[in-house]
Amino acid sequence: MRHITIFISLALFILTSSQTGCVKEEECYEHLDSKAVALTDVWNTQFIYSFDNGFTSHGGSTASETTCEDAYKVLEVFENAFTPYFDIDFIRNELNKVFIVEDLHWYNGQKIKGVSIGDGEIAIDANQPNANVYLFVLLHEFFHVIHSNHWSLDFRINWSDAMGGYHYIGYENTASATSENGYPCHEFGESGYCLGEEDLLSKGFIRDHGERSFREDFATYCEALFLMPEALEEWSLKYPIVKQKRQLCIDYLSSVGVVLK
């Protein structure tokens, strides 16, 4: 009996002290899976992070599977930083799936941090330097989801009117489309984005990404409204187009059920 006890103790000792990568990995996935299930219970959003043959979206974006640790970090940011901005029911109704991936590329080969892929689904590249970027990307892509879930021609027309006939330059013709990481500005906190440059603000843009299209323009206004509301208000006092677009953004969001906190 004593021998058996010693044997079991020894076996347990070996098991717990030999923390091989495999055991850690298994433990991590246990935590990750149960966290994902718990979050889905509350917010109804599904999290997908296992891919047998990599990830390809309907729109042709591609990515590979990320590490368990990085996927877990995204879930933590979703729970602790992203969800407090919205009512539970709003997220339940709008955001169906979050694909958590790595090495995400747009259909044209450009490396991107996130993408909105229709049907209330988004993908986020989990290989980012810090939690700020996760939050920024989750919000940005979610604004695209909201925008397409509640497409409004009136809103489009009012936004165009505020722009005074400006034509967007498209996705291929911006400086940020060709920069190494897709975003040339690195001054907004540690998020890797840059908001509020004079020359852009005077044209009515929050950051250069907004010059690409109406949907990016809208999303960048929402970013500022959520992440730097005081700065946006300040800019709106100085730049008439910013003032109009800020107000349109606020009115639109509240009309679709976003309670600005």
Ligand SMILES: [Zn+2]
């Ligand atoms: Zn976007």
